[in-house]
Amino acid sequence: MVEIVECAPRCEDRCSKTHHRKPCLFYCKYCCAKCLCVPPGTYGNKEVCPCYNDWKTKEGGPKCP
Known part of the structure; x- marks a missing residue:
């Protein structure tokens, strides 16, 4: 689990x-x-x-990279 402030560097x-x-x-x-x-x-x-893994788009594809 990460803090919100850690999201940007981890996503980079x-x-x-x-x-x-x-x-x-x-x-x-x-x-x-x-x-x-x-x-x-x-x-x-x-x-x-x-x-992160289970969140899908309306079409059923992955929402998260």
Whole structure:
């Protein structure tokens, strides 16, 4: 579990290798604020954060990067 102030730096790490940096950061910070968790690494590992992992779009895809 992370504090809200930790969301930005953790999302910077999470989104550091994507070509879609701006939307990645937006949704990562949005999800972190709700779930108070950001999975480690730049991809995958979502099982570490169940809320982050289980939050889906209307279409059923992942909401959080």
